[in-house]
Amino acid sequence: MSPEAQAVLQTWSSPTWINIALVLTAIVYVRGWLSIRRLLPALIPFWRLSAFFSGLLSLWIAIGSPLSAFDDASLTAHMVQHLLLMAVAPPLLLLGTPSIPLLRGLPQWIVKGAVGPFLRWNPVKWLGRFLTHPAVCWVAATVALIGWHIPAAFELALRSEAWHEVEHICFLSTSLLFWWPVALPFPSGALWSRWSIPVYLFLATLPGGALGAFLTFCDRVLYPSYAAAPRLFGISPLEDQIIAGALMWVFGTFVYTIPAIVITIRLLSPQYAQSQKHRALGVGRIVA
Numbered sequence: 232m233s234p235e236a237q238a239v240l241q242t243w244s245s246p247t248w249i250n251i252a253l254v255l256t257a258i259v260y261v262r263g264w265l266s267i268r269r270l271l272p273a274l275i276p277f278w279r280l281s282a283f284f285s286g287l288l289s290l291w292i293a294i295g296s297p298l299s300a301f302d303d304a305s306l307t308a309h310m311v312q313h314l315l316l317m318a319v320a321p322p323l324l325l326l327g328t329p330s331i332p333l334l335r336g337l338p339q340w341i342v343k344g345a346v347g348p349f350l351r352w353n354p355v356k357w358l359g360r361f362l363t364h365p366a367v368c369w370v371a372a373t374v375a376l377i378g379w380h381i382p383a384a385f386e387l388a389l390r391s392e393a394w395h396e397v398e399h400i401c402f403l404s405t406s407l408l409f410w411w412p413v414a415l416p417f418p419s420g421a422l423w424s425r426w427s428i429p430v431y432l433f434l435a436t437l438p439g440g441a442l443g444a445f446l447t448f449c450d451r452v453l454y455p456s457y458a459a460a461p462r463l464f465g466i467s468p469l470e471d472q473i474i475a476g477a478l479m480w481v482f483g484t485f486v487y488t489i490p491a492i493v494i495t496i497r498l499l500s501p502q503y504a505q506s507q508k509h510r511a512l513g514v515g516r517i518v519a
Contacts, residue, residue: 239463243300250295253287260329263336275328275417283327289320294399303389304460306468310475316399317376318486321406325414365412365423365431372409373438375401380442382453389456409435413490425498429491439483446476 264280292298293315301308334342349355361367378384379398388398413428415421423431452458452468460468 238461239300239304240297243297246295246299249291253291253295256333257284257287259336260327260332261336263332263334266335267332275332279327282323283329283332286320286323286325286327289315289323290403293320301463302395303456305463306454306457306471306475307478310478313402314479314482314486316402317372317406317409318483321403322410322414322490325407325410325416328417330416330419360422362408363411363419363422365427368405368408368412369431369435371405372435375405376438377442382455385454386456389454413494425494428494432487432491432494436484436487440480443476443478443480443483447473447480449476 260283261280264275267275293312298308298312302312303309334346337346362371379388379401384398388395411419412421412423412431446453449472450469452472454472457468457471462468466474
């Protein structure tokens with residue numbers, strides 16, 4: 232490891248509150264998952280538990296691991312962080328069908344006294360339906376992606392730790408919304424036909440692909456902070472930008488194309504209708 236990279240690592244410290252929040256979330260989820268398994272063993276299988284924990288791990292790598300020490304010095308490292316927050320952690324967390332296990336895992340006095348009434352409040356239910364509408368989800372994620380990569384906004388996040396955290400919250404929250412119609416976490420229902428989701432995912436490749444291509448083929452460094460950053464891995468700032476752009480372009484294409492193919496194959500499967508009936512029956516038993 233180069234002396235410059237070692238110097239960057241020495242500035243990193245483990246974020247205590249992030250680690251505590253992730254561990255508590257994992258504990259509550261497992262507690263709820265075990266409770267559900269005693270009622271309906273097949274409803275939320277082990278692979279969903281694994282997906283949720285993989286999502287938490289991806290989230291920790293993005294914002295709680297030493298990777299975060301390099302985001303001010305390398306655009307490629309920063310891009311890896313953003314991809315974890317936007318394209319890896321959110322779908323994995325949602326594939327874990329988190330709502331029911333988390334509600335079952337919390338102390339029941341909290342659920343019945345605060346969380347339950349809040350979630351049943353009509354304005355909250357309306358807001359939930361609005362925010363999880365596929366059109367809103369797609370627009371929110373696209374605006375966050377493009378907006379935070381505008382040089383002025385990107386530089387603001389690099390210079391200010393508070394704005395950097397706001398940026399991460401925007402990426403994670405809007406990406407959870409984006410992946411919601413795709414993963415359709417139990418017990419939510421589809422607002423659009425499932426046949427529209429492959430098109431939804433294809434359209435999502437366009438903004439990220441255009442931004443990635445622009446970063447890749449741009450002949451100047453777009454973000455001044457990286458022009459002045461030390462060369463951690465023996466590459467120039469422009470080369471660093473090219474790698475980051477190519478990573479966004481290629482990885483983004485694959486991460487949206489693969490689930491589109493999986494969903495299409497599943498829709499063509501004769502077992503799809505039967506699984507939907509099982510899903511509906513499971514909702515009633517768990518909620519009761």
